[in-house]
Amino acid sequence: MSGAAWVIATDTKYLVSMVTAGAALGAAPTVVAVGPRDLAEAAAESGAGQVVWLEPTAGTPAEAYGPAVAALVTAAGPRLLLASSAAAARTLLGAAAAALGAATVSGAIAVEASGDKVAVKCSRLGGAVVETFEAAGPVAAVCQGYDAPAPGGAAPIESADLGQPAALTIADEHPAPGGGGLTEAERVVGFGRGIKVRADMAMVEELAAALNAAVGCTMPVADDYKWMDQYIGRSGLSIAPKLYLALGIQGSPQHTQGIRDVKVVAAINTDPEAPIFRRATYGIVADLYEVVPEILAALKS
């Protein structure tokens, strides 16, 4: 089946990893890119077979083009629809999946053709388990992923008709205050209750400065101690840096759901049974007060 998988993108989040996953159905996926020319070009270099580009009118959010995206998808009738968890992307995925009558699951990390079925592997319960869902009919999935380098090459870009957009208008847009750049940072140092007194945050900040990283914390540090305004976690901020250094963090599901998109997690904790070590790439069972000064020294060498 040609073009068996379609990917809906409103930004480049997980774009290459979604296209790579979709290719498991046997053909290079089609990407519907709803955004500026740059996005369409990134999609063309993502390994896609073709790119269908919708360029939003100035002042109109991507979500307004749900009807146009749904019409394109239903005309092609793909077996698989993928999108990232970006707000606009998953909203458009919903519009297309509803029109296609597709079953929909979330947390997708891999796709396989399984006989005449499509199997979607999903990370569930904050990454504690992987559940495989099989669909005999069309299936849509909100993906987890990583930001992989583009394989290069260039698929053709075809402009699509914007159709009749929904009545949505952007009246104003300005940078959000606060957050300390946590959601945009390439590196983040996070700390939990392993930091004993507020003054010790200076040590965390010194390490973060040496790593050119932002500083974040767990929910109890923000809500109970009030040391910071915002925290990383399911009900707080979700972050996706290349590196997350977790200092004195136990790793409750609340917290690990906020770091599930991090590429490399390094954790230091005195408790060898701490759940954070299940999510971490590197683990050190030690007193962070002894290790952090040594990391600072190692970074200078």
Add this chain to the structure above:
Amino acid sequence: MKVVALYKWARDPEAATVRAGGVVDWGNAKMVAGDDDHAVIEVAKTLAEGGELVGLTLGDGDAAWAVARGVDVAYSVADAPYLADEATTAAIMAAAVKHIGGVDVVVIGDAEQQHPAVPGLLAGLLGWPALSAVGSASADGAKVTVERKVVGNIQTVSAGTPVVLGVAAAGEEAKPPGMMQMLQARKKPVTTLSLADLGVAADQGVTSAGTALPELEGAKMLEGSPAEVAAALVAALRSDGVL
């Protein structure tokens, strides 16, 4: 405006126990208020001022939770089960919204972490547009103006009705209702709907082929003196290209 606030339509992932081999045991976990649900009620209440605020829950959850927070009329689709197929969950919600009728805005938890497709699917099934990541909203005649956070920006969007708004809570609930409010809320009637009343089935388009523990479970543990582990960590992070 007539506003439907959807709340308590999913289980708490922390109620699940992961057993050996990755088998998930949900016990008899019920639908609970999600992290965003208190913000859902707040936004819905603002939009419904001078109009009608309808609460809608799936499963046999306690409607008093919403009534105590200001919902005028409470509906529950009592026999709606918890489903992995978000399209089926959204189809049940869409049928209930149509049954309630004359609805201008549906407000639902953004659910980015657990069921991120549901708000968009619900809108798609209703044939309405949707906006996610909404922080606050106000009514302006037949329009709504929402403020939301997208990729580090605060965006103000004006939307016609009908529309679905996916609300993301900024934090914990500031002032949960007290015991008296909860007790009074329990006296309010709840209209119970069934899947049969709504003419929908809880059939899913996916079947679970089972759960397993993630393959990459566990960290590479670095051992040695503090200086040794620090040097090993820095070397590993440099070779991974993340420093």
